[in-house]
Amino acid sequence: MTEGNDGWTAVGTSEGWPAADGLLAVTSPLGPVLVWGTPDEPKGAIIAACPHKTAPLVAAEVRDSAVTCRRHGVRYDLATGEPVDLGRLSYPPPGLMMLEMQTRDGRIEVRRPVSPPPAPPLSTTSGDSCDR
Numbered sequence: 073m074t075e076g077n078d079g080w081t082a083v084g085t086s087e088g089w090p091a092a093d094g095l096l097a098v099t100s101p102l103g104p105v106l107v108w109g110t111p112d113e114p115k116g117a118i119i120a121a122c123p124h125k126t127a128p129l130v131a132a133e134v135r136d137s138a139v140t141c142r143r144h145g146v147r148y149d150l151a152t153g154e155p156v157d158l159g160r161l162s163y164p165p166p167g168l169m170m171l172e173m174q175t176r177d178g179r180i181e182v183r184r185p186v187s188p189p190p191a192p193p194l195s196t197t198s199g200d201s202c203d204r
């Protein structure tokens with residue numbers, strides 16, 4: 073499992089994936105990763121650690137396109153990464169760490185999302201001013 077020049081890392085194949093909607097746990101240089109969907113239709117990938125207190129999500133339950141952390145019961149939408157049920161928490165934790173995913177030649181590949189370029193600095197020489 074090595075990272076290519078384009079940032080994609082092969083993390084395995086769909087072999088061993090549950091036929092129904094489920095999670096496939098794979099190891100990667102990014103750490104444990106969960107790929108979800110079906111072998112014919114992989115849908116996404118996440119870092120397999122709960123963003124609340126980093127509990128492992130490898131053995132987490134997936135139902136209705138959401139994964140539930142066993143430690144405090146927070147349920148996360150796998151499509152958006154956002155918490156949809158706070159479980160035993162009284163405040164919303166951060167969202168899941170989402171990865172980009174693709175399949176190429178039967179391999180599952182993931183990479184960290186490419187950040188958008190920073191916004192250009194605001195111009196101070198335009199002549200418009202709010203100081204007057």
Ligand code: FES
Binds near residue numbers: 122123124126141145
């Ligand atoms: S560690 Fe996952 S909800 Fe708290």
